[in-house]
Each structure stands twice: as C-alpha cells, then as structure tokens.
Amino acid sequence: MPKPAHVQQHLARIIDSAPREWQNAIRARFIKSAPLPPAGVAMDSQAYARWELGLPSENEQAWAELQELADYEDRYGDALRLNIGDEEICAWAQKLADDVEEFDNRIVVHARTTLSFPKLQSASPEVILQTRIDAVRRIVDMLGVEVSKPIKGESDIARAKCARWWRRRLRRHIARVVEAGAINMGLVHLNSGGYVSHSGLHRRKGQLARNAEALGRTFYKNEANQIYNLAELSALSPSNPAIRGGELMTRIRGTEEYADAHGHFGQFLTLTAPSKYHAMRLVNRGARRWAERNPKFNGADPRECQQMMLALWKRVLSKLDRKKIKRYGLRVVEPHHDGTPHWHMLVWTETEEAALALVEIIREYWLSEDGNERGAKENRVDVKRMEAGGAAGYVAKNVGHIALAEHLDVVQGQEIQMRLGLDHPDQPKPQDNSEMAAQRRVDVWAATWGIRQFQAFGTPSVTVWRELRRVSKDQPQQLDLFCPDTQRNIQRAYQACHRHGEIRADWRMFMESMGGHSCKRQDWLLRPARRAAKDGATNMYGDALTAGPVRGVEIQRGRARGHWLVSRRIAWSHCTEKPMAAHAEGVAADADGVINTAGQAAQTRQALPAAWTGFNNFRGRLPGAAAEQISISGNRESEAQTSRLDPDSAAYQRQALANRFQQAAHFFKNAH
Structure with missing residues (x-):
C-alpha cells in the first residue's frame, strides 16, 4: 500500500530534477500541511479520527498524491527532462545524426544481403526509399520537433543525417517546451520579470553571444581584395536592429504622410485573445497589482494563441475583400506580462464608412469565441481614431533604439506614448535595472516563439525599396x-x-x-x-x-x-x-544583438588595386558622335600608353589586351 514516505520520495526526486527557479513553485504546489486531529483525540488515534470525520485514510491520501505527481510529470515531464545546456543539445544532435545515418546505411546496404530486414529482401527501390523515409519520420515524430515541410524525399533523409539540421530544431524545440512549462507553472508574470522566464532570458543571451562570436571570426574577401568579418558587414545592413528600426520608422512616417495627403481615415486598434488563453490574471492588492493563476487557462502557449489570432485575421481579410474595402497599415504584436500575445494595429481606409465596416467585421470574428464572457465586448476590440499629423511611434518601444524614443502618438487629439506593462510607474521594477530590460525581454519572447513583431500590409514591398x-x-x-x-x-x-x-x-x-x-x-x-x-x-x-x-x-x-x-x-x-x-578585431554585439561601432577608430583598408582592363561600370547611353569621339580618343591614348611599355612586361600584355577589348566594343557598337 502507498504510504506518505513514498510520496515524499517521489516529490524529492521531481524537485531535484527540476530547474532551480521551478523548485519553490513545486514545493508550494505539493507540500501540504497535515490535517490536525479533532480536539481530545490522541495523535496515535488519528487514523480513527479520520475515519470518524469521513476523511480518506493515509494510504488513500498517499495514492491520490502519487496520482497527482504522475499527472504533473505527464504534463511537465518534457520540460523537466529537456532543461539542458547548449553543449548537451549539440551532443544530442550529433548522436541523432549518427544514429540516423547508421540505421539508413543498414537499410540501403544490408537489406538484400542479410536477414535484418526480411520484408525488403525482394522489395523494389521505391519500397526501400519509402521505408527509409518512414524511419526518419518516426524519429522526428517521436521527438516532437517542428519541421518546415513534411518528410517525403531523399533530401529529407539527408537533412536527418546532418547534425546542424538537428541542432537548430532541437534548440528551438527545447526552448519552447521549457518556456511553455514555465508559463503553465505560473513562473512568467508581472512580479517575476514578465514576458519570459529567467531561463529563457539566459538562453537567448547565450544564443546572441554565440552569434556574435561566429560573426567576428568569419571573414570574407571582395573583388577589391578587402577583407571584412561578418560582424562589420552586418553592422551596415538591415540585420542590425538599429538600422532596421530606423527603416521601420521611415516607413511608418511615410505611410502616415501618404494617408494625411489623401484624406484617408486612420484608426488605432488593440486586439486581445479570450481570457482562457491567459495563464495568469492581475488582482489588486493594496497599491499594487499582483499576478495569480487563472483558473480558466486552457494550457495554450503564446505561439498557439498567435496562430489562433492569425486564423481570425485571415477570415477578416477575406470578408473585407468580398466587400471591396481597401486597407493598409501596420500590425505590431506585443506580449502581455504572462507572455500571451496581443495586437496593436494602425489601419487606414479610404472613407469613414469603410472604417466603420472594418471595425464591425473585426468585432464579429474576434467575439466569435467566448464573446459573452465578462468584459469581452468592452476590451476584446479597442478602437481609437488617429488624428491627422499623429504618428504611431509607440513601436519604438519594441525596436529598442534611442533614436526612435521621441516619437509619440496622437489618438483622439491626445498625445500618448504606448508603455509596456513593466514600464508603468506603479508596477515593480524588473530585476534587470538597465533601461533596455523590457525591450530585451520582448525580443527574447518573440525569438523563442517565432512571432513576427512588425507586419506591414497594403503598402509596397520593402525589398524593392532596399534594392x-x-x-x-x-x-x-x-x-x-x-x-x-x-x-x-x-x-x-x-x-x-x-x-x-x-x-x-x-x-x-x-x-x-x-x-x-x-x-x-x-x-x-x-x-x-x-x-x-x-x-x-x-x-x-x-x-x-x-x-x-x-x-x-x-x-x-x-x-x-x-x-x-x-x-x-x-x-x-x-x-x-x-x-x-x-x-x-571583430565587432561585438550587445545583449540586444545590436552591433555598435560608435567610438571605434576607422579601420584602415588595403588600397584598391589597378583595374586589369580599361573598362569601367558606366552603362549610360551617349549620342553617336560623342561616343565615337570618346572611343577614338580612348584608343589613341591606350596605344600611346602601350608604346611606352616594355613589350616583355606583364603590364604591356594587360594594356594590349585592354586595347583589343576596346576595339571590339567599338566595332560591335557601330554594328549595332
């Protein structure tokens, strides 16, 4: 029969295997004070007293507690087992790749020569290939890792033999499983830092450090024989968050100016998910707000909530297209304090009637699930009108660049600045006292769950802009x-x-x-x-x-x-x-992944070598007479330069080759 000692033994095992930040939450959840016997009953008569009061016996209570522990391990066991470091993940990825390659080689080489695979002795190559694919698919499904497309070809088998492919998917899978366990345990909320757990924040910092190290020690050489590391090149491209943030604000400002010039109607929308997608809820305790477990929580992680909202948005867009309502703007995804995503949208329409129809369609779909719960009609879809001249610069709070912090909103004639939950003066400060603490946690949240924070719609392609x-x-x-x-x-x-x-x-x-x-x-x-x-x-x-x-x-x-x-x-x-x-010397990135080159001395580069031909990259068209004059003068100058060189020198050979190229180009131009 189970006894309380068995419960304590299994509970100690779970606590020892859990992450340090989980242990206090597990103790608070499972360690209960023993019920006191009734007055006048001796301690050795406690069993009789429990029977008198209709309480379960010690054995029955121990059995119930063991079942509760088993249910807990079924729900959070993966998060407990997968809470491992990056070195263990890399070793695991290499082991998986080696095992897949070994097993696949056994199928290919020994299927027809041994008795290991009797069903494949007389099978066709197609059947053998399908057997190899099924084996890889079973391994992926057993581990539960997410793949971008179904496993159905030879190339997918080659991926499963690559440790790099496994490493990327294991890192993503482990980060999401462990973070989902922390959310379900109630460890992600306002009073503990918000948005992500401490282990998730630590994991993201390690990833950024690995990326910065890889960029700093990887060198590339261009046509001019100049050598740069990838950190220097990344600092000059939109992959640098500072440059990407400035480009984003340029797009938002220009979109707003376009809308104001054409007299379009702008709205500021906030869309939230039903309350059952929130793991925690806020309650007022004195002068501050504190978080507690939400009894209606359905166990969905932030990515599942985001997929639900995207599905609703697709239905909204389909109905808007059927009604021929044009819209354009920007969608920003931000987390609540417990990691549940919500949307802020800047939407412009051509007329006010179209704007009202758009809001009604959004309300219809956003209230289709639990629309009758308390506060749903008031808070699920919040709409404000944007005044002309206001700019939706609250997105600068998530971009995390100081050059964007001065941008404010004008909504219903009042200038406002969007604040994240932890930035409110009435809320407790996060443990990280730096100014970028909230932005760092939002970045970790978006990277962990694969959520795109900024999405423009109805505007031209930014790729064309960059090209x-x-x-x-x-x-x-x-x-x-x-x-x-x-x-x-x-x-x-x-x-x-x-x-x-x-x-x-x-x-x-x-x-x-x-x-x-x-x-x-x-x-x-x-x-x-x-x-x-x-x-x-x-x-x-x-x-x-x-x-x-x-x-x-x-x-x-x-x-x-x-x-x-x-x-x-x-x-x-x-x-x-x-x-x-x-x-x-590489250029290191900070905790946000921003590569800062300010204050560094300009690095000297090798001078560009002399061109090996007489051509340049000029592609403009000139009138026939001007082109003829330039071609003749260029040929004469080239011949004069050639005559001054030693016929046996390499320079003479290069100049002679350039002369022949110029003559050929002049001939084909005249023929054209």
Whole structure:
C-alpha cells in the first residue's frame, strides 16, 4: 500500500530534477500541511479520527498524491527532462545524426544481403526509399520537433543525417517546451520579470553571444581584395536592429504622410485573445497589482494563441475583400506580462464608412469565441481614431533604439506614448535595472516563439525599396526610350529611396510612384528581380533550386515591362587566410544583438588595386558622335600608353589586351 514516505520520495526526486527557479513553485504546489486531529483525540488515534470525520485514510491520501505527481510529470515531464545546456543539445544532435545515418546505411546496404530486414529482401527501390523515409519520420515524430515541410524525399533523409539540421530544431524545440512549462507553472508574470522566464532570458543571451562570436571570426574577401568579418558587414545592413528600426520608422512616417495627403481615415486598434488563453490574471492588492493563476487557462502557449489570432485575421481579410474595402497599415504584436500575445494595429481606409465596416467585421470574428464572457465586448476590440499629423511611434518601444524614443502618438487629439506593462510607474521594477530590460525581454519572447513583431500590409514591398538603394545612378536614366510616365515614376521611386543632403528618404513619394496603396502583387510598378537558377543547381541537401538570388528590380507596367534595373553587387568569397591585425578585431554585439561601432577608430583598408582592363561600370547611353569621339580618343591614348611599355612586361600584355577589348566594343557598337 502507498504510504506518505513514498510520496515524499517521489516529490524529492521531481524537485531535484527540476530547474532551480521551478523548485519553490513545486514545493508550494505539493507540500501540504497535515490535517490536525479533532480536539481530545490522541495523535496515535488519528487514523480513527479520520475515519470518524469521513476523511480518506493515509494510504488513500498517499495514492491520490502519487496520482497527482504522475499527472504533473505527464504534463511537465518534457520540460523537466529537456532543461539542458547548449553543449548537451549539440551532443544530442550529433548522436541523432549518427544514429540516423547508421540505421539508413543498414537499410540501403544490408537489406538484400542479410536477414535484418526480411520484408525488403525482394522489395523494389521505391519500397526501400519509402521505408527509409518512414524511419526518419518516426524519429522526428517521436521527438516532437517542428519541421518546415513534411518528410517525403531523399533530401529529407539527408537533412536527418546532418547534425546542424538537428541542432537548430532541437534548440528551438527545447526552448519552447521549457518556456511553455514555465508559463503553465505560473513562473512568467508581472512580479517575476514578465514576458519570459529567467531561463529563457539566459538562453537567448547565450544564443546572441554565440552569434556574435561566429560573426567576428568569419571573414570574407571582395573583388577589391578587402577583407571584412561578418560582424562589420552586418553592422551596415538591415540585420542590425538599429538600422532596421530606423527603416521601420521611415516607413511608418511615410505611410502616415501618404494617408494625411489623401484624406484617408486612420484608426488605432488593440486586439486581445479570450481570457482562457491567459495563464495568469492581475488582482489588486493594496497599491499594487499582483499576478495569480487563472483558473480558466486552457494550457495554450503564446505561439498557439498567435496562430489562433492569425486564423481570425485571415477570415477578416477575406470578408473585407468580398466587400471591396481597401486597407493598409501596420500590425505590431506585443506580449502581455504572462507572455500571451496581443495586437496593436494602425489601419487606414479610404472613407469613414469603410472604417466603420472594418471595425464591425473585426468585432464579429474576434467575439466569435467566448464573446459573452465578462468584459469581452468592452476590451476584446479597442478602437481609437488617429488624428491627422499623429504618428504611431509607440513601436519604438519594441525596436529598442534611442533614436526612435521621441516619437509619440496622437489618438483622439491626445498625445500618448504606448508603455509596456513593466514600464508603468506603479508596477515593480524588473530585476534587470538597465533601461533596455523590457525591450530585451520582448525580443527574447518573440525569438523563442517565432512571432513576427512588425507586419506591414497594403503598402509596397520593402525589398524593392532596399534594392533601389543599391541601383547605380545611371540605370534609371536608361529608360529614355520607354513611356515617359513609367520613366518619371521610376525616377521618383529612385529619388525617394535616397537621402539628398538635408532631404531625407521619403516613403510617401515611394508609395505614390509604386502605385499607391492596397495593390495586388502584380500591380505594383516594380518587383524584386531574381536571377534564374542554374540547371541542376541544388542546395546542400540535394533539393533543386527553383530561383536564384535577388539581383535588382523588374518593371511590371508600360512598354518597359520586363526591363531590369540591376543593383550593385560585389562578389564575395569566404576567406580562410588570417587577415591583418587591423581587420582581425571583430565587432561585438550587445545583449540586444545590436552591433555598435560608435567610438571605434576607422579601420584602415588595403588600397584598391589597378583595374586589369580599361573598362569601367558606366552603362549610360551617349549620342553617336560623342561616343565615337570618346572611343577614338580612348584608343589613341591606350596605344600611346602601350608604346611606352616594355613589350616583355606583364603590364604591356594587360594594356594590349585592354586595347583589343576596346576595339571590339567599338566595332560591335557601330554594328549595332
């Protein structure tokens, strides 16, 4: 018969195997004070007293407590077992890859020669391949890791043999399982730091440190023989959160200016999930608000809640399309203190009637689940009108860049600034006293659950914006033979993407030149242009490549349709040689992943070598007489330079080759 000693033994085992931050919560949940016997009853007569009062015996109570412990391990056992470090994850990934390769080799090599697989002795190659696929699928399903597509081919077997593939999926799977366990245990709430658990925050910091180290020790060399590490290159691209945040605010400001110029109606919406998706609830205790367990919680993690809201939003968009209501704006996803996501949306419509219809459709779908619960109609969908001239800069709080912190909102004529829950003066301060504590935790929350924080809709592609910034100045001028309207719009889009002295980049002009708002993908003026994949090109796992990398933008309207504006590209190659000391110092990232290069001395670079030909990258078109004059003078100058060189020298050979190239180019130009 079970006894209380057995309960204590199993409880001690669970507590010892649990993370340190879980142990107090487990003790508070399972360690109960023993019931006192009635007055006048001796302690050795407690069993009789329990029987008199109709209470269960010690054996029955111990059995119930053991069942409770078993249920707890069934629910949180994976989170307890998978709370491991990154070194253990890497070793586990390597072991899985080796086991899959060994088992797959046994099927392929020994299926027809041994008795290990009697069902495959006379099987066809298709049956053997399907057996290999089923084996890999069973391993993935047993571990519960998330894959991007179903396992159904030879390339998927090759992925399962790769330790890198396993490592990425195990890290993501373990982080989400452990974090979901912490949420269900009630360890993620306002009073403990909010948004994520302490172990999740520590795990994300380790990931950023590994990324910064990898970027700092990986070097690439370009065509000019200049050597950079990836940290330096990343600091100059939108992968740097500071640059990405500035670009985001440029887009928001330009979208707002476009809406104000066209007299469109703007609304600020806050959308939340039903109360059963919240693990914790806030109660007032004196002057402060404290968190307690939500008895209605259904056990959904933040990713499942986000998927539910995305499904509702798709239904909203379908109905808006059926009613032909155009809309555009930005969606921002933020976490509540317990990690449950909620949405803030900036939505512009063409008329006020369309705005009212949009709100009614959103209310219809957002109240379709538990719409009659208390406070649902008042709080599930919150709508405010944006005044002209206000900007939705509260997103700067999540971007975490000081250059964006001055931007405020104007909603219903009042200037406001959105605050995260932990930033409120009445709430307890987080344990991390730095100014970026809230932004760091939001970043960890979004990275752990794979939630996209910022999503624009109804506006032109930001990829086209970035590619136009790389197009050289002469390329838009090559369209002088095409439609004037098309050329004028391309020129405006190109100018809008660049800063001209004190004139900043203008997303509003870019939107107008691209075609306005709420266009279909094929109706925008420009789209990203991709190089065609080479025949037979595959990735490292054997999947055929269907599209090459982006190489510029393509025109989709007018007689210039199909014409490319090629963006400037520099050929890079991986550099294994040791760079100079001036280049070897990497650029470290901070806890937010921001690569800070301010205050560092400019690193000296090798001078560009002399060009090996007489050509340059000029692609502009000149009138026939001017081109003829330049070609003749260039040939004469090249011949004069050649005559001054030693015929046996390498310089003489290079100059002679350049002369022949120039003559050939002049010949083909005249023939054309």
